[in-house]
Amino acid sequence: MQGLYAVFRKELQDHLSSYRFVILFALISMVSFITSYMAAVHMRENLEALASTRFPFLMLFSTPGAVFSMVQFVAFFGPLIGLILGFDAINRERAQGTLIKVISQPIYRDAVINGKFLAGVATITLMLVAIVLVISGFGLALVGVVPGIEEIWRLFIYLVISIFYISFWLGLSILFSILFRSIATSALASVALWIFLSFFVSLGAEVVANAVAPVDRQDEVRPEAVLENAQVKEMVSLTSPMVLYTDATATIIDPMRKTTRSIILMGPMEELLSARFQNPLSLGQSIIIVLPHIMALMAITLICFSVSYLVFMLQEVRT
Amino acid sequence: MDTIIETVNLTRRYGRQTAVTGLNLQVKKGEIFGFLGPNGAGKTTTLLMLLGLSRPTEGTATVCGLDPVRMAREVKRLVGYLPENVGFYREMDAVQSLEYVASLNGFEGAGARKKIEELLDLVGLGEESGKKTAAFSRGMKQRLGVAEVLIKDPQVLFLDEPTLGLDPEGAVQLINLIQTLNREKGMTVLLSSHNLHQVQKISHRVGIMIDGKLIAEGSIDSLAEEKFGLDQKEYSLEEIYMKYFQEV
Ligand SMILES: Nc1ncnc2c1ncn2[C@@H]1O[C@H](COP(=O)(O)OP(=O)(O)OP(=O)(O)O)[C@@H](O)[C@H]1O
Numbered sequence: 033m034q035g036l037y038a039v040f041r042k043e044l045q046d047h048l049s050s051y052r053f054v055i056l057f058a059l060i061s062m063v064s065f066i067t068s069y070m071a072a073v074h075m076r077e078n079l080e081a082l083a084s085t086r087f088p089f090l091m092l093f094s095t096p097g098a099v100f101s102m103v104q105f106v107a108f109f110g111p112l113i114g115l116i117l118g119f120d121a122i123n124r125e126r127a128q129g130t131l132i133k134v135i136s137q138p139i140y141r142d143a144v145i146n147g148k149f150l151a152g153v154a155t156i157t158l159m160l161v162a163i164v165l166v167i168s169g170f171g172l173a174l175v176g177v178v179p180g181i182e183e184i185w186r187l188f189i190y191l192v193i194s195i196f197y198i199s200f201w202l203g204l205s206i207l208f209s210i211l212f213r214s215i216a217t218s219a220l221a222s223v224a225l226w227i228f229l230s231f232f233v234s235l236g237a238e239v240v241a242n243a244v245a246p247v248d249r250q251d252e253v254r255p256e257a258v259l260e261n262a263q264v265k266e267m268v269s270l271t272s273p274m275v276l277y278t279d280a281t282a283t284i285i286d287p288m289r290k291t292t293r294s295i296i297l298m299g300p301m302e303e304l305l306s307a308r309f310q311n312p313l314s315l316g317q318s319i320i321i322v323l324p325h326i327m328a329l330m331a332i333t334l335i336c337f338s339v340s341y342l343v344f345m346l347q348e349v350r351t
Numbered sequence: 352m353d354t355i356i357e358t359v360n361l362t363r364r365y366g367r368q369t370a371v372t373g374l375n376l377q378v379k380k381g382e383i384f385g386f387l388g389p390n391g392a393g394k395t396t397t398l399l400m401l402l403g404l405s406r407p408t409e410g411t412a413t414v415c416g417l418d419p420v421r422m423a424r425e426v427k428r429l430v431g432y433l434p435e436n437v438g439f440y441r442e443m444d445a446v447q448s449l450e451y452v453a454s455l456n457g458f459e460g461a462g463a464r465k466k467i468e469e470l471l472d473l474v475g476l477g478e479e480s481g482k483k484t485a486a487f488s489r490g491m492k493q494r495l496g497v498a499e500v501l502i503k504d505p506q507v508l509f510l511d512e513p514t515l516g517l518d519p520e521g522a523v524q525l526i527n528l529i530q531t532l533n534r535e536k537g538m539t540v541l542l543s544s545h546n547l548h549q550v551q552k553i554s555h556r557v558g559i560m561i562d563g564k565l566i567a568e569g570s571i572d573s574l575a576e577e578k579f580g581l582d583q584k585e586y587s588l589e590e591i592y593m594k595y596f597q598e599v
Pocket residue numbers: 350365368369370388389390391392393394395396397435
């Protein structure tokens with residue numbers, strides 16, 4: 033424990049006083065200012081819509097003003113925060129010859145990697161909490177919406193999911209910093225994997241789905257084919273942490289959504305019926321719907337970190 | 352005298368290359384042991400195995416009565432290791448760097464700070480204590496490294512080429528410091544070096560390692576006797592070393 037705390041404290045200090053943190057923080061606060069401002073303006077223009085919804089406060093986070101919403105922003109660029117905090121965690125110490133010094137002190141070797149990971153998680157938490165506070169403050173000032181208890185709970189759950197999501201990328205970049213001796217290589221590898229998993233998988237999902245379960249446009253469209261196509265597409269795209277995260281937060285931050293599914297087949301009568309009962313899901317129901325996604329997200333984060341842990345413990349350190 | 356470090360058939364292989372072969376080494380409590388050998392002989396690898404940082408392929412080691420493979424943390428509490436290329440965090444100054452090492456050893460607060468000041472004076476960095484390590488010269492880094500090793504009050508010192516890159520005066524100071532620590536605090540020192548003159552000056556016993564094998568071990572007098580006979584009174588460690596080296 034003694035070693036873990038010492039490493040954690042030093043790493044956290046390093047993060048908070050580093051230029052990269054300052055730049056990231058400036059960038060993020062700027063973006064959250066813009067998105068919350070946009071969302072607020074948008075909400076003011078549509079006051080009736082605002083009046084009819086039960087959770088106006090959450091709309092601050094989920095309304096895509098002019099460009100994107102806060103939730104979308106974290107989904108797209110949150111990974112970069114994790115990557116930037118971790119891509120040189122181990123190999124920089126190796127290069128400057130401090131790793132051998134640290135692990136020749138009377139600490140367990142895992143204190144080094146645990147301390148680094150936890151310091152990264154703490155930094156991520158700090159940033160996300162700051163963003164949420166900024167946006168909430170703006171909401172209060174510009175639109176005058178006050179959060180209810182349930183909204184605060186939902187935001188809290190959203191925060192926890194987001195921390196896990198970004199920590200996944202932190203774990204991944206730490207893994208690369210262990211595997212690759214060169215800092216440039218580990219940075220490049222992390223970014224490449226981010227681009228692949230976040231952007232290419234969604235594109236690839238469509239291609240795969242059309243190949244496996246084609247929807248024939250010539251004939252009359254069979255509903256089963258459409259459904260099958262959508263299912264394949266969803267399965268493939270779930271390998272992307274970004275999709276997983278977007279789905280996991282979907283019903284949490286937007287209670288009017290009933291499902292994470294993108295395609296809902298229903299006849300006109302059903303549609304009429306459901307429109308008459310446009311009530312938000314309760315918090316419990318919202319959580320139940322996305323629970324598998326949340327679990328999966330936590331699992332990949334923990335798996336990713338465990339792999340780094342194992343590799344690091346087994347590696348020989350000479351410098 | 353008691354044996355404080357003992358290895359039995361200690362072997363380390365990297366793939367097909369053998370770095371250390373069947374090493375049987377004994378270092379006695381309170382002595383300065385000079386560890387000699389050409390580049391790539393396996394000196395650093397041996398030290399890493401003794402610290403539990405590298406896992407032996409075969410054989411066992413005992414340091415202060417502990418097995419470094421299973422009790423690495425306890426061994427590292429008693430042994431101070433100065434790596435051959437010791438590194439520092441660029442953005443820290445000498446005091447911060449020492450504070451971090453102290454905190455890893457569980458020392459914090461006023462006691463640690465006092466100790467740090469003493470050590471900085473001891474290694475001759477009292478004036479430089481507020482300077483960032485990035486601006487340190489090679490010799491200053493080496494001195495800071497020594498201070499960091501001493502912070503845990505070790506019983507045993509592993510020094511891997513400690514005088515490398517020091518100016519002649521600095522090297523003499525460091526050698527004298529090692530001798531003082533050995534005499535006054537009774538620290539056992541395992542010293543690897545290519546500077547045979549310095550090793551001859553302070554070592555009680557030396558070991559010569561070539562290609563992963565320990566080919567000679569003993570006091571300098573006894574090695575000289577073995578190679579030159581009793582009649583030669585004047586000899587240097589260098590001559591002895593070269594003689595062994597040529598025979599292999
Ligand atoms: N990671 C590794 N993989 C393969 N071989 C290695 C590895 N590390 C060391 N070796 C080999 O082990 C042998 C011993 O190396 P070691 O660093 O112990 O030598 P040394 O005696 O400390 O040399 P020097 O005086 O140059 O410091 C060398 O032949 C080296 O090539």
